[in-house]
Amino acid sequence: MPELRVGDRQWSVAPAANLLDALNDAGLSVPYSCRAGSCHTCMVRCVSGDPLDAAPDALEADKRAQGWRLSCQCRVTSDLTVEIFDPLRDGLPATVVGADWLSASVLRLRLNPERPLRYRAGQHLVLWTESGLARPYSLASVPGNDPFLEFHIDCQRPGAFVDVARRLQPGNPVRLGELQGGALHYDPDWQDRPLWLLAAGTGLAPLWGVLHEALRQGHQGQIRLMHLAREPQEHYLAGPLGELALQHPNLHVESIELADFSAVLSGLRVTSRQTIALVCGSPVSVEAFSKRLFIAGLPRSQLLADVFVEKG
Known part of the structure; x- marks a missing residue:
């Protein structure tokens, strides 16, 4: 059976096991949202070996060249060593500059990234809290116009990320994960x-x-x-x-x-x-x-x- 290694841990997994499931079943708590290869919350970096990837075009070529893969789309067919996305190491630091309510259930969150982020209208980002919770959200800000990144968070239903988002205040730190294209844009x-x-x-x-x-x-x-x-x-x-x-x-x-x-x-x-x-x-x-x-x-x-x- 293939051997899967993360840091100093190594264990056997069933042939063609889903990589995301194998990591979470081992207690490594890799976050995910869609399981369809679109949210990019579950990214891991392959250090050695290469899994069978069902969505090779879901990541940009430079990310794939660096070894990044979407674990929900990968199966372990041979020995594999991976690093889990670490928001402190791999994420872009940002600071909350605004957190106000547009309605009783919609929180408008505005963030100032440590360095300017090039994006286009319709894209989305994975947001990471200090406690390691991750969730993808679409950008509502306008590139080249707004000096901040804006997100509209539906807080009507309770959830781990939403419960943290409700308490965010200006000055609080947040980490930004992978910027993704999504289907929406203006041509x-x-x-x-x-x-x-x-x-x-x-x-x-x-x-x-x-x-x-x-x-x-x-x-x-x-x-x-x-x-x-x-x-x-x-x-x-x-x-x-x-x-x-x-x-x-x-x-x-x-x-x-x-x-x-x-x-x-x-x-x-x-x-x-x-x-x-x-x-x-x-x-x-x-x-x-x-x-x-x-x-x-x-x-x-x-x-x-x-x-x-x-x-x-």
Whole structure:
């Protein structure tokens, strides 16, 4: 059977065992969120040996060259030595510069990284607490415009990371993990095309950044933003979105409550096959939006989606 080594520990694992499971079963507590190769919370570095990787393109080439792998996507087929991501050693230090509530359940967290971070609207980062808890969150800030990194954290449900986030104060340290692309972005080639931004809950965070990027680049086509929330008070950016709509005649904002979601979906019509749709939120909401758009005639290649997996 293959031998797996981490530091001074070495043990045998079943052939083709999942690397993430093998590490956690041994009590090493590697964090994870999606188990689909998109959140990048479970990164480990291969020191010797190479696992069977089901998602070799999920990491940038330079990261792979350094030995980094997504443990959830790897199987141990031969002897392997790995290092677990250490936020103190491998993470980028950052300081909390703002922690305020946009609604009763949405915390706006603003961070100042130790060095400038190059990113684009729609990307996400893994946040690490001092106690070693990790969770991926989409960036809501606008690159080149905001002097901080902004995140919208849904605190409605209790969870290990959320419980720590609720207590964060300006001056507290946080570590930043891997910056990831995700599916959401703005392409200047879309400038004259209808742009639909469909969000549920804090799935609005990355689309808030994408919207600002589209407006900054002078998007000429119609922009339709729909935000789905459980209750009216959970439309946590209703005020700022309304102000943007007054400033930009091509922006139309719709706030939808869960009770009306089915009726709104059934009425969706895609009037132009040039439409680009970006969808973000829970798996159920993303599937519902996507299915309706396909039925309405939107080509699959023109829908970009990012799914938030609920894990506190």
